[in-house]
Amino acid sequence: MSQQTKILLEEHEMPRRWYNIVPDLPEPPPPPLHPGTHQPAVAEDFAALFPKALIAQEMSQERYIDIPDQILEVYRLWRPSPLFRAHRLEKLLDTPAKIYYKYEGVSPAGSHKPNTAVPQVFYNAQEGIRKLTTETGAGQWGSSLAFACAQFGLECEIWQVAASYRAKPYRRTMMEVWGGKVHPSPSQVTAYGRELLAQDPQHPGSLGIAISEAVMEAVEDPQTRYALGSVLNHVLLHQTIIGEEALLQLAKVGDTPDVLVGCTGGGSNFGGLAFPFLREKLKGNMDPVIRCVEPTACPTLTKGQYRYDFGDTAGLTPLMKMHTLGHAFIPEPIHAGGLRYHGMAPLVSHIYALGLVEAIAIPQTECFAGALQFARAEGIVPAPEPTHAIAAAVREALACKESGEEKTILTALCGHGHLDLGSYEKYLAGEMVDLDLADEQIEAAMQSVPEISST
Amino acid sequence: MSQQTKILLEEHEMPRRWYNIVPDLPEPPPPPLHPGTHQPAVAEDFAALFPKALIAQEMSQERYIDIPDQILEVYRLWRPSPLFRAHRLEKLLDTPAKIYYKYEGVSPAGSHKPNTAVPQVFYNAQEGIRKLTTETGAGQWGSSLAFACAQFGLECEIWQVAASYRAKPYRRTMMEVWGGKVHPSPSQVTAYGRELLAQDPQHPGSLGIAISEAVMEAVEDPQTRYALGSVLNHVLLHQTIIGEEALLQLAKVGDTPDVLVGCTGGGSNFGGLAFPFLREKLKGNMDPVIRCVEPTACPTLTKGQYRYDFGDTAGLTPLMKMHTLGHAFIPEPIHAGGLRYHGMAPLVSHIYALGLVEAIAIPQTECFAGALQFARAEGIVPAPEPTHAIAAAVREALACKESGEEKTILTALCGHGHLDLGSYEKYLAGEMVDLDLADEQIEAAMQSVPEISST
Numbered sequence: 001m002s003q004q005t006k007i008l009l010e011e012h013e014m015p016r017r018w019y020n021i022v023p024d025l026p027e028p029p030p031p032p033l034h035p036g037t038h039q040p041a042v043a044e045d046f047a048a049l050f051p052k053a054l055i056a057q058e059m060s061q062e063r064y065i066d067i068p069d070q071i072l073e074v075y076r077l078w079r080p081s082p083l084f085r086a087h088r089l090e091k092l093l094d095t096p097a098k099i100y101y102k103y104e105g106v107s108p109a110g111s112h113k114p115n116t117a118v119p120q121v122f123y124n125a126q127e128g129i130r131k132l133t134t135e136t137g138a139g140q141w142g143s144s145l146a147f148a149c150a151q152f153g154l155e156c157e158i159w160q161v162a163a164s165y166r167a168k169p170y171r172r173t174m175m176e177v178w179g180g181k182v183h184p185s186p187s188q189v190t191a192y193g194r195e196l197l198a199q200d201p202q203h204p205g206s207l208g209i210a211i212s213e214a215v216m217e218a219v220e221d222p223q224t225r226y227a228l229g230s231v232l233n234h235v236l237l238h239q240t241i242i243g244e245e246a247l248l249q250l251a252k253v254g255d256t257p258d259v260l261v262g263c264t265g266g267g268s269n270f271g272g273l274a275f276p277f278l279r280e281k282l283k284g285n286m287d288p289v290i291r292c293v294e295p296t297a298c299p300t301l302t303k304g305q306y307r308y309d310f311g312d313t314a315g316l317t318p319l320m321k322m323h324t325l326g327h328a329f330i331p332e333p334i335h336a337g338g339l340r341y342h343g344m345a346p347l348v349s350h351i352y353a354l355g356l357v358e359a360i361a362i363p364q365t366e367c368f369a370g371a372l373q374f375a376r377a378e379g380i381v382p383a384p385e386p387t388h389a390i391a392a393a394v395r396e397a398l399a400c401k402e403s404g405e406e407k408t409i410l411t412a413l414c415g416h417g418h419l420d421l422g423s424y425e426k427y428l429a430g431e432m433v434d435l436d437l438a439d440e441q442i443e444a445a446m447q448s449v450p451e452i453s454s455t
Numbered sequence: 456m457s458q459q460t461k462i463l464l465e466e467h468e469m470p471r472r473w474y475n476i477v478p479d480l481p482e483p484p485p486p487p488l489h490p491g492t493h494q495p496a497v498a499e500d501f502a503a504l505f506p507k508a509l510i511a512q513e514m515s516q517e518r519y520i521d522i523p524d525q526i527l528e529v530y531r532l533w534r535p536s537p538l539f540r541a542h543r544l545e546k547l548l549d550t551p552a553k554i555y556y557k558y559e560g561v562s563p564a565g566s567h568k569p570n571t572a573v574p575q576v577f578y579n580a581q582e583g584i585r586k587l588t589t590e591t592g593a594g595q596w597g598s599s600l601a602f603a604c605a606q607f608g609l610e611c612e613i614w615q616v617a618a619s620y621r622a623k624p625y626r627r628t629m630m631e632v633w634g635g636k637v638h639p640s641p642s643q644v645t646a647y648g649r650e651l652l653a654q655d656p657q658h659p660g661s662l663g664i665a666i667s668e669a670v671m672e673a674v675e676d677p678q679t680r681y682a683l684g685s686v687l688n689h690v691l692l693h694q695t696i697i698g699e700e701a702l703l704q705l706a707k708v709g710d711t712p713d714v715l716v717g718c719t720g721g722g723s724n725f726g727g728l729a730f731p732f733l734r735e736k737l738k739g740n741m742d743p744v745i746r747c748v749e750p751t752a753c754p755t756l757t758k759g760q761y762r763y764d765f766g767d768t769a770g771l772t773p774l775m776k777m778h779t780l781g782h783a784f785i786p787e788p789i790h791a792g793g794l795r796y797h798g799m800a801p802l803v804s805h806i807y808a809l810g811l812v813e814a815i816a817i818p819q820t821e822c823f824a825g826a827l828q829f830a831r832a833e834g835i836v837p838a839p840e841p842t843h844a845i846a847a848a849v850r851e852a853l854a855c856k857e858s859g860e861e862k863t864i865l866t867a868l869c870g871h872g873h874l875d876l877g878s879y880e881k882y883l884a885g886e887m888v889d890l891d892l893a894d895e896q897i898e899a900a901m902q903s904v905p906e907i908s909s910t
Contacts, residue, residue: 004466004531005466005528005531005532006466006531008463008465010463011459011460011461073460076459076460076461077460077543077833077834078834088532088606106561107834108830108833108834108835108836110873147834150830150831150832151543151834169876169877169880170625170873170874170876170877173876173877173879173880173883174836174873174876174879176879176880176883177827177830177831177836177876177879177883178830178831179831372632375563375605375632375633376605376632376633376634377605378532378563379532379533379562379563379602379606380532380563381563381629381632416873418565418625418629418871418873418874419625419873421624421625421628421629421632422624422625422628424628424629424631424632425624425628425631428628428631428632
C-alpha cells in the first residue's frame with residue numbers, strides 16, 4: 001500500500017502532437033458519402049458546418065498533427081491529467097491484477113470533452129468565426145464547449161434536450177457561468193422547433209432534434225459554425241492526447257497493459273485512450289487486448305450492423321460507414337446519457353471490423369454496482385458513462401483472482417459524476433432496472449438504414 | 456502566457472507532518488473552559504466526544520506532529536494538491552500582480568474538508584470506535600466524513616439541516632454513495648428532534664440543532680464518537696498540510712507572497728493555508744500581509760467581539776474564547792453555507808487579537824461577480840465560500856493595476872461549486888441580494904454571550 005498512487009507528468013512533458021491512426025491501419029477506412037449523390041464526400045460538403053482546419057484534420061493522412069501553442073496553454077489548466085494506480089480497489093477485490101485508470105474528470109467541465117472543445121473553438125476563432133452552435137444531452141459536451149468559447153471569446157449557443165434541460169438545471173447553470181446561451185430543444189428559435197412545439201408544447205426533445213436545430217442555426221449565418229463532441233475523425237484525433245499521456249505515464253513505472261477497456265458511446269473517449277496503444281500494438285511493442293464496453297440498452301457494436309447510415313436522426317448529415325442500430329433508433333432512457341447514440345465513430349467501427357479490438361455490452365445495474373465499489377475504495381464518484389469501463393475492469397480483475405494471473409489492466413475514467421448523482425440516487429433506492437433490447441426492436445430500427453448500392 | 460500554470464509536487468514530496476502554531480505564538484491562546492465550572496477544561500471533559508489521540512492534538516504544545524503512514528496513503532488519492540498560477544485571470548484583470556491559488560477541489564468530496572476527515576476517522580478507528588456522528592449544512596463536511604469512514608470501514612451517521620436536505624439532494628446522495636446514513640435534522644432519531652418535529656413537522660432545522668442531535672447520539676454509545684469539521688485546534692492542525700505544500704510549491708518557482716487572503720467560516724481553511732506562512736513571517740523569512748475574508752452577512756471578526764462563548768447554539772460545548780456574534784446568532788441565508796457560523800476558530804481569533812492577521816468583510820454579489828470572472832478565465836467554478844477569497848484577490852490585483860505594484864498574491868480555492876450551482880443560478884438571474892447586518896441585530900445576538908467572571 002505504500003506504492004505510488006498517482007503517476008503525474010509535468011507540463012513540459014505534455015505531448016505536443018495528436019496521433020492520427022488512419023495511415024497506420026492495414027486498410028483505409030471507407031470514406032463518408034454525400035447524402036444526395038452517394039459519392040465520396042469532399043471538403044466543400046462540410047464547409048458550412050466546420051472551419052477549414054478541422055475539415056483538413058477530418059481527412060488527414062498525416063500520422064501526427066502538431067498542437068498549436070495557444071491550445072497547449074489552455075490544456076495546461078488541467079493537463080497532463082493524472083494516471084492512478086487503483087491500489088485500494090485492487091485490495092477490495094483481492095485481485096493479483098494491477099489496475100490503472102486515466103482520470104479526465106480534472107478538467108473544468110469534468111470530463112474528456114474539453115480536449116476537443118478547446119481545439120475546435122481555437123480553429124474556428126482562427127478563421128474569424130464568432131459563434132458556435134451545438135446540441136447537448138446529459139450536458140457534458142455543451143458545458144465543455146461553453147468553457148472553451150469563454151477561453152477564446154466566442155459566443156456559444158447550445159440546444160439542450162428539453163427533458164434534460166428541465167431535469168438537470170445544474171448543467172444548464174454551468175454552461176451559463178461560462179457565458180453559454182442555452183435553449184431547451186425543441187426551441188422557439190428555429191422554424192423546426194416552433195413546428196414541434198406547436199404539436200406538443202411539452203415536447204421532451206431528443207438528441208436528433210437538438211442536432212437539427214443547432215445545425216440549422218449554424219448554416220444560416222456565415223460567421224457561425226457547428227461543433228460536434230464525438231464520432232468524427234477530428235474529434236477522436238484531439239482525444240488521443242489521453243492515450244499519449246498514458247503511454248508516457250506507464251513507461252515511468254515500467255508497465256504495459258495486458259488489457260485495455262474503455263466505454264464507447266460516440267467513441268471519442270475510447271479512441272482517445274486506445275489508438276496510441278493500438279499503434280504500439282501494431283508496431284509490435286506491446287500486445288494488449290483492447291476492448292470496447294457499451295451498454296446493453298444501446299449495443300451498437302455487439303448487436304448493430306456495419307453499414308452506411310446517417311449521423312443524425314433527421315438524416316441531414318453525410319452518410320458514414322459505421323456500426324449502427326439505425327438512425328431512427330431511440331435508445332431506452334438509461335442513465336449514461338453520453339452512451340445513448342445509435343451509431344459508433346467510423347474509425348472505431350472500422351478497427352472493430354478489422355478485428356483489432358473486441359466489444360462487450362454490460363447492463364447498467366452491474367455498472368453502478370462496480371461504481372459504488374470504486375467510489376468507496378478510490379474516492380472518486382464516476383460519471384455514469386465510465387461506470388461501464390469500471391465494471392469491465394472489475395470483471396477482468398475478478399477473472400485474474402480466479403486464474404491467479406497478475407495482469408495489468410488499463411481503463412479510462414472519463415469523467416466525474418457530480419452532476420449525475422440522480423442516477424446514483426435511483427440505484428441506491430433500488431429503482432434502477434436493466435433494459436435489454438429485444439431482437440425485434442433492433443430489427444425494426446435497422447429498417448431506417450438506407451440501402452447504398454455502391455457498397 | 457507560455458509560463459507554467461500548475462506547480463505540482465510528487466507524492467514523495469508531500470509533507471509528512473502537520474504544523475501546530477501554538478508554541479510559536481508570542482502569547483499562548485486562552486484555554487477552553489468547562490461550561491459548568493468555568494475552569495480550564497481538561498482532557499476528560501472531551502472524552503465522550505473525541506478519541507484520546509485527537510484530544511492530545513487539541514491540547515498539544517508540540518510544534519510538529521507526524522502524519523501516520525495510513526493517513527498519508529489516503530491523502531495520496533488527491534494530495535499533494537496543485538498550486539495554480541492564474542495567468543489567464545491576471546490577463547483578464549490587466550494587472551501587474553501575480554496571482555497564485557492553492558486548489559483543494561481535487562479531493563473526492565471536492566473541498567479541503569477530507570484533510571481532517573481522514574485523520575479524524577483514522578484515530579477513532581485506532582481506538583476501536585465503530586461509528587462517527589456529525590452534522591452538515593451545505594454538505595461539504597458530511598460528504599468528507601462519509602468518504603473517510605468508507606476508507607477505514609467505520610459507520611457514518613450524518614444529521615443534515617432539513618432545509619438543505621430537501622434543497623440539495625445531490626449532496627445527500629454523495630454521502631450515501633460513500634455508505635453514509637443521512638437524516639434530515641430535526642429527525643425522528645433523537646428525543647430532541649422528535650420534540651421539535653412535534654412542534655413543527657416541516658421544521659427547516661439549523662446547524663445548531665443538527666450538532667445537538669449528532670452529539671446526543673454519540674454520547675449514548677461507548678463505541679460511537681462525534682466529529683467536527685472546523686473551529687477546533689486539531690482540525691486546523693490537520694489543514695496545515697495545505698500551507699506546507701504551498702510553501703514548497705512557491706519555493707519551486709522562487710516566489711514568496713506579499714499578500715495572502717483566505718475565506719473564513721469556522722477558520723480551518725484559512726488556518727490551514729495561513730499558519731505555515733505565519734510561522735515563516737514570525738521567523739523573519741518573509742513578510743506577507745495575511746488577511747481573513749468573511750461575508751458581510753456573518754462578520755464574526757470584523758463586527759463580533761472576542762469573548763468566551765459556546766460553540767453550539769444549544770450551549771452544550773465547552774466555552775471557547777473566540778470572536779463571536781453570540782451563539783444565538785442565526786446568520787441570514789447567504790449562499791456560502793460554510794461561512795455561516797456565529798463564531799471563529801479560537802486560534803484564528805487569537806492571532807487576530809494579537810494583530811498578526813487582518814480581516815475584511817465582502818458582500819456576496821461582489822464575490823459572485825469575481826467568481827464569474829475567475830470561472831471564465833481559469834475554468835474552475837468555485838464553491839460559494841472561496842468566492843470571498845477570490846473577490847479579495849481581485850480587489851488586491853486591481854489595486855496593483857492602479858499602483859503599478861507587481862505584488863505576489865496567494866489565495867486558497869478551497870473547493871469547487873459543482874453541487875452549489877443553484878447559487879450561481881440565482882446570481883445570473885439577478886436574484887441575489889447583499890445582506891448587511893444592522894448594528895441592532897448584532898447587539899441583540901450578543902446578548903446570548905455568557906458573562907464569564909474569570910476573564
